[in-house]
Amino acid sequence: FQAEDGIRDFCLSRGLGDVYKRQGIMCVIFYSVCVALRLSRFNSLPSDEKDRFFIGLPSPMAAGLLISVILIDYKFDLFTANSVSNFFLVFIPITGLLMVSNIPFAKKTFLNRMKKFNALIVLSIILISILTHIEIGSFVLFYSYLFFAIGKHVFVKYKAAQKVSL
Numbered sequence: 223f224q225a226e227d228g229i230r231d232f233c234l235s236r237g238l239g240d241v242y243k244r245q246g247i248m249c250v251i252f253y254s255v256c257v258a259l260r261l262s263r264f265n266s267l268p269s270d271e272k273d274r275f276f277i278g279l280p281s282p283m284a285a286g287l288l289i290s291v292i293l294i295d296y297k298f299d300l301f302t303a304n305s306v307s308n309f310f311l312v313f314i315p316i317t318g319l320l321m322v323s324n325i326p327f328a329k330k331t332f333l334n335r336m337k338k339f340n341a342l343i344v345l346s347i348i349l350i351s352i353l354t355h356i357e358i359g360s361f362v363l364f365y366s367y368l369f370f371a372i373g374k375h376v377f378v379k380y381k382a383a384q385k386v387s388l
Contacts, residue, residue, distance in 0.1 A: 246307075249314040256318030257281045263322070276327040279320040279368070283327070286364040287317055293357040320368075327371045 260278050267277070279287075291309070295301050301309070336344065352359030 245311050249311055253284075253314050253318040256321045257284075260321040273329070275329045278323050278325065279317070279327060279371075281321060283364060283367060284317045284321050286360060287368060288314065290357070290361040290364050294361050297357040325371060325375045327367070328374075 260281055263278065264272070264276070271277070288310070291313070295306060334341075348363075352363060
């Protein structure tokens with residue numbers, strides 16, 4: 223029961239208490255449904271499509287996007303309690319929609335194209351930088367993955383539209 227009390231106290235201290243209770247519950251239910259849809263779609267894909275990329279934001283990355291904002295706010299106390307509540311009321315459904323979207327997210331990274339020793343060095347540097355400041359490192363890692371995938375998707379769609387118009 224101590225863990226539940228700690229979570230309740232954290233939510234109340236951050237302004238996530240009774241004011242947004244119904245909206246928060248709706249957002250969490252929507253997010254949970256999106257996770258279930260995302261996982262069921264992934265399980266129904268042919269195996270050749272599963273190997274190349276993810277279709278829709280992977281659910282662990284979606285959770286990382288949400289948690290990294292909490293970690294940054296906890297470390298630097300950047301936002302007021304009301305703005306954190308408003309942010310999550312908007313961002314949780316957006317994250318859920320990204321999970322069920324048709325945006326391809328990279329599965330095989332640039333590390334696969336490198337020699338094994340060089341990949342180990344790059345991965346070690348990334349992990350050390352994340353572990354020294356977990357709040358900043360996780361925020362940069364998760365949001366760079368998101369913005370890279372969305373940027374690549376927009377670029378590919380723009381190029382396809384350019385070819386059609388010619």
